[in-house]
Amino acid sequence: MTEEFVDVLVVGAGLSGIGAGYHLQTLCPDRSYAIVEARNDLGGTWDLFRYPGVRSDSDMHTLGYSFRPWTDPKAIAAGPTILHYLRETARDNGIDRKIRFGHKVVRADWSAQDAQWTVQMLRESDGSTVSMRCGFLFMCSGYYDYASGYQPEYPGLDRFGGRMVHPQKWPEDLDYAGKKIVVIGSGATAVTLVPALAETAGHVTMLQRSPTWMAARPSVDPINTTLRRGLPLKMALKLTRWKNVLLSMYFFRLCRRSPQRVSQLLLAGVRQALGPKADIATHFTPRYNPWEQRLCLVPDGDFFQALNTGSASVVTDQIESFTETGLKLKSGATLDADIIVSATGLNLSMLGKAAVYVDGQRVEPARTVNYKGLMYTGVPNLANTFGYTNASWTLKADLTAQYVCRLLNHMRKTGARQCLVPELGPDTPLQPWVDFSSGYFQRAADQLPKQGTTKPWKLNQNYLSDLVAMRFGKVADGVLRFS
Structure with a gap:
């Protein structure tokens, strides 16, 4: 049998994949494409996570697509609302008809002879195993393993008589009303879960x-509300998006330049929220500078x-072991828990x-070097979407898809069938791909590509810089090799 061929195969039907589909059919209408998705529904993260309170940790004016502005007044949105937005986007643009669900990519082989x-x-x-051929492979599968989340080795876990769950696989039948619950962790998921669970838990x-750095923010943007009153909706949404882009960039730069000043501002906000009796030094003063995570x-x-209501509390300690009724901590204290x-x-x-x-040689991502945040040395005709760590994922996903379309159009115009990022010399100075101290990046450091110290090898965390380079910079920049 002759395998099906498409010009571009997009892997993943989440935020990135749906956006890629839109840009491909808009900017490269002469190219055929298909989207394959391992799960049985679109939405990626927003279909996978079902834990109580799941929501965005970025404002939806920037996490939403540039081509489909977020119109809901609530900018920090609940997971189901975001999933509905993605489904509408895919349906209204005919992207859903391009998706093959239940197709998990396990292997991809490049042939230079066939390009x-x-x-x-x-x-x-x-x-069964099925295969497709494509001229360009566009990976939009995100950056984490959907099969399972990170679970440390807990001493004595088998002794615990209650129920143990991970947010990535939240059980539908979990009844937590009136129960004593311990949430292990201090990141975005924990901070989301605690108030949601506290509404009905004991x-x-x-x-x-x-501790983790925290900042309170209204879920409804007051500036956006004001702009909507005096301007056409489309203009108000565009101004809000740019306001949020520029403010987030400014705040990130401020964190890097004046970490002590930002630390004081953030701690003052927590102190104002919790009052003078809260132990800010123990529970809310991290060991690292703002935006290092x-x-x-x-x-x-x-x-x-x-x-403040007493329905939740914070304990800063380490686990010595699980017990039949909960946890024993290294300080000697114990925590009882049903869940x-x-x-x-x-x-x-x-x-x-x-x-x-x-060409038969296995690609080890850790031995490759990033090019413009989306391609890798030695790997032809492949792009990978990886969003910003200091801003909304979709900002970079949109730029990546637009750049891929420019690249495909350049290849069509010049008759090139292959584009390749060449290998770098052995003396080229390299750095870790991401300069975040977060545990999930540190645990996977030996699996991640490297980055250089100068463009185009440096992974930018700056939307304006990427906007100029990827939307207006030359595709044939003297680095990419076309054949």
Whole structure:
């Protein structure tokens, strides 16, 4: 049988994949494309996570698409609302008809002789292996493993008589009303779960090894509300988007230039929210500077409200072991629990865990170097979407898809069938791909590509710089090799 061929195969039907589909059919209408998705529905993260209170940790004016502005007044949105937005976007643009659900990519082989990829997929419906050929492979599968989240080795876990859950696999039948719950972790997931669970639980305790930087922010943008009153909706939304882009960039730069000043501002905000009796030094003063790890957003101060009402509390300590009734801590204290939630983070996964081969040679991502944040040395005709760590994911995803379309149009115009980022010399100075100290990046450091110290090898965390380079810079920049 002759395998099906498409010009571009998009892997993943989440935020990135749906955006890629829109840009491909808008900017490259002469190219055929298909989207393959391992799960049985679109939405990616927003379909996977079902834990109570799940919401965005970026404002939706920037997490939403540039081509479909977010119109809901609530800018920090609940997961189901975001999923509805994605489904509408895919349906209204005919992108949903391009998606093959239940197709998990397991291997991709590049042939220089044929100038195309052969992509093998496991079809969930019958367990069979199917394959497709494509001229360009566009990976939009995100950056973490959907199969399972990170779970530390807990001493004595088998002794615990209650229920243990991970937010990435939240059980539908979990009844937590009136129960004592311990949430292990201090990141965005824990800060989201605690106030949501506290609404009906008996008591919720957030157990953290060390604090995280937090900032309260209204879920409804007051400036956007004002702009809507006096301007046409489209203009108001565009101005709000740019306002949020520029403010987030300014705040990130301020964190890097004046970390002590920002630390004082953030701690003052927490102190104002919790009052003078709160132990800010122990529970809310991190060991690292702001934005060395992702900042935790507290919409409408709901986490602080749960602490103030007494329905939730924070304990800063380490686990010595699980017990029959809860946890024993290294300080000697104990925590009783009916339910323990391990909100301990993600497992990173490069290229959707697919095995990638170039002319029979296995590609090891850690031995490649980033090019413009989307391609890798030695790997032809492949782009990978990886959003910003200091801003909304979609800002970079949109730029990446637009650049891929420019690249494809350049190749069509010049008759090139292959584009390749050449290998760098052995003396080229390299750095880790991401300069974040977050645990999920540190655990996966040996799996991630490297970056250089200068453009185009440096991974920018700056939207304006990327906007200029990727939307207006030359595609044939003297680095990319076309043949």
